[in-house]
Amino acid sequence: MITILETSALNTVQDLGRPGYRNLGVGTSGVMDALALRVGNILLGNPVDDACIELQTYPFVLRFDAPASLAVTGIDAAIEIDGRTILPWMVETVAAGQVLRVGPPKTGARGYICIAGGIEVPVVLGSRSTQLRGGFGGLDGRPLEAGDTLQTTGATLDVSGYGALPPAAVLDTVACGDDAKVIHLRAMPATDYELFTPESRQRLWDTPWRITPQSNRVGYRLSGAPLELHHRVELRSYGVIAGIVQVPPAGEPIVQLADANTVGGYPRIATVIEADLWRLAQARIGTRIRFHECSFAEGVAAMRPVDAYLDDLRMMVDRYRTSARCRAGIRSGDRA
């Protein structure tokens, strides 16, 4: 079991999401940065969709009431166990009573506390993710509060002290040397792209859009010179997925994300490709983002390095753990 000692708003239990119920109006939820959770679960030998704690506000402090192995992924931050600094993206094992503190990120926005065996909350409609709008999933369908307890298996790994290279260090971004602080995202033109004026279409790609404070797990509202349609359109409600870029009448785009409604009605100008959604999840309010036009084929190809990164990690973790066990004379299957 773990006990939350300190948290502010908006930190929740999430897994890879709740697909399959969008036809009933239930959005997928799930972690904003699926890559960070996948890395955490691979490091810990967990099933791919084990649940974690998604952090959006800091500091966050919890106590382990039972031994545990853990990894904090997604961000670089001051992370401590009983005052001892640990690295993100690394597996650590703690004893009962030890306290984990995650400070504000130096890079990134959303941190993931992954634990061997996952966070045990009831599976609702096939997922442990918190559905904040519907008020179910996760811990009673709500954000975590100080004093909350979460069940863990109490099992620890026999080998720890290894980690992963963060995705940002491995995966190439779009080649653009102008400003290191701008986040570059590839996007495919969507259904209503041609309904925008040629100047507005060009402006979509040329503008360094600023992520406004009206941005959260539902979506990011962007600020920049408004995009204009040739003429106003009334669209009928259509399905929405994470990454879709809609343009409300005021002309400033919204990127829909993990907690998006299942349907929407604003014109769709583009869709951020799946391979780049994690970059958006780690972009902080105030950051500027640039969209780069990409084709379907380029969007599909962009997933290959991501998949290769995860495959390599899975293999390396497996090899490291096997060899470490051999050196320590641990029989396979033993637990420390």
Place this chain on the structure above:
Amino acid sequence: MKNDVARDTHAVPTISMIGTRAMLFEAPGDFTMAHQRRIWALMDAAQARPDVCELIPGVTNLMLIFAVPPDSPQAVADWLRHAWDTLPERHIEGRLFEIGVRYGGELGGDLAAVAAHAGLPPEEVIAIHHGSEYTVCAIGSAPGFGYLHGLDPRIATPRKTVPSLNMPAGTVTIGGMQAGISALTGPNGWNSIGYTEITLFDPCRQPPALFAIGDRIRFYPESIAL
């Protein structure tokens, strides 16, 4: 298939990729039940495709979500066009729900505005509202929320420019040509004309949503407060 084809809403469907794993099919023409029944037929056919892992039926449109990006989006689009042209309408003999409404009052606070927009007395707006039978044509936006077809055009009212910040679940609403019952308490841009005590979604119930596509709804006045 291209995403940049000029839209011709009068003749052929519009088909576009939304990212690499979703494809949106939009029917040409008006929002009629005949078109919606063809969308339901398409939904049934698409359900049987092994590459489709999720479907989101909308209002005269359908989104297909694939487990992995399709090898040839063009081939899927051709299949959709052919299915659209050849499949008969799917008639769903839905269940009939009779729902008592407390019209007007605080929870139906926009009744006066709807009446003003329609140029009719509020009593007549209420009579017109419960005089129609509605069909659930799609479920979405919020868990269990049904988009209802069948609103009498005389009381169609545009969405509010300033949404209500905390409209309770169960509010009976009008949004443009669509009618509904709000599923969750929260911000809402539709016009409230009444209230009903009904739970549209319960994750512990099977199925979790009270309404299903094709269900029919009749409202009756439980009380009227003008």
